[in-house]
Amino acid sequence: MEKKKPILVEKNGKKWTYKLPTEEFSSSPEESAAAQENHEQDKLPVLTALKKSKKGFSNKQKQKSFQLKPLFMAVISAVIIGSILGFTLIRMFVQVDSPSSTNGSVPTAGGVNGTEPSLAMSEESYQLEPLHSYIIQVGIFSEEANAAEWQKNYTELDIKTIIWEREDQYFLLAGVAPTKELGQSIAESISQQGNVDLYVKEWSTTEGEADLTKEEVQWIDSLHSFWQTELTNQLNATDPITSDKIQPLIENVPKETHAINKLVETLNETSGEPSSQQLLRLMHEYEMLQR
Incomplete structure (x- = not known):
């Protein structure tokens, strides 16, 4: 009978070596089919490498997400701070440019506080x-x-x-x-x-x-x-x-x-x-x- 070679399988980042049985197998079709079926089942651990690959891809996405989060927060903070500063500056300029009377109120067309304007002013x-x-x-x-x-x-x-x-x-x-x-x-x-x-x-x-x-x-x-x-x-x-x-x-x-x-x-x-x-x-x- 032909001697079977060991099979190298990688699982969870580790390498495992599987040795097949050394006994001889009958060459009958039934026995060959059974041996082939057992051999296919022994190969199943190789599929774990695919799971490792998917898991690794997910970690990369999370890593990128963690890297973008501070940048996103910085942009939002800059927009909020800029809006607050702009609003404050507008209020300051409006207060400076607005005429005011001695008591803090703005004179109306009829004079200060509704009184008649003095004829001697102009x-x-x-x-x-x-x-x-x-x-x-x-x-x-x-x-x-x-x-x-x-x-x-x-x-x-x-x-x-x-x-x-x-x-x-x-x-x-x-x-x-x-x-x-x-x-x-x-x-x-x-x-x-x-x-x-x-x-x-x-x-x-x-x-x-x-x-x-x-x-x-x-x-x-x-x-x-x-x-x-x-x-x-x-x-x-x-x-x-x-x-x-x-x-x-x-x-x-x-x-x-x-x-x-x-x-x-x-x-x-x-x-x-x-x-x-x-x-x-x-x-x-x-x-x-x-x-």
């Missing part, structure tokens, strides 16, 4: 309507110093005058009147105080613009009407404008103002003076408002 260009009258003129000078010297001389004669600069000339004026006839009457009355020559001529303020708030514009309109009324009603240039007519203007002066300060001061300073002098000085300060 200025606008306003066209000044000219004032017209007749003036009593003492003289014209090319140098201010000469005009000031003559003014001093008339003051000693108890004749009040003002210096009005216009077009590089200095006019020394003593009063205003609504008509030329009344102006001449005033001039004659003043001349008797110092035997001086006076002239009457038509005069008006120049046209121009001034930067005023809405409240100041309203007050200027009131002053304009007041001036025209008092000039028209002037009968005796030596009588002062009564305080009951001036007081409403003083009381209605805007609380926040600077452009009309000189006009307000003139109203107070000239109180009790002859109306011709009061109206002349107001007329002069009115023109000085122009820019």
Whole structure:
């Protein structure tokens, strides 16, 4: 009988050697078939190598999965942190750019906390309507110093005058009147105080613009009407404008103002003076408002 060779089988990473029986087998078909069947059963352990291969493939997948997990977590963390930082920066810029009031609230269109906005907060260009009258003129000078010297001389004669600069000339004026006839009457009355020559001529303020708030514009309109009324009603240039007519203007002066300060001061300073002098000085300060 033929001698059988040992069979090498690998199982669970180890090698095993199987030796077949050395006895002789009959050559009958039945015996050969039985021997062949037993031989096939002895080969079954070889199939375990396939299980090892599948198991090894599964471990590789798990290993790759463990390697990808930290990377996946890092990406998710970066997205979350970036979103939080972006949201925080947006909130910071919105708070910086948003206007706020003193109490932390945002002013509305109707003013802070629903109150009416102050009219004195912004200025606008306003066209000044000219004032017209007749003036009593003492003289014209090319140098201010000469005009000031003559003014001093008339003051000693108890004749009040003002210096009005216009077009590089200095006019020394003593009063205003609504008509030329009344102006001449005033001039004659003043001349008797110092035997001086006076002239009457038509005069008006120049046209121009001034930067005023809405409240100041309203007050200027009131002053304009007041001036025209008092000039028209002037009968005796030596009588002062009564305080009951001036007081409403003083009381209605805007609380926040600077452009009309000189006009307000003139109203107070000239109180009790002859109306011709009061109206002349107001007329002069009115023109000085122009820019």
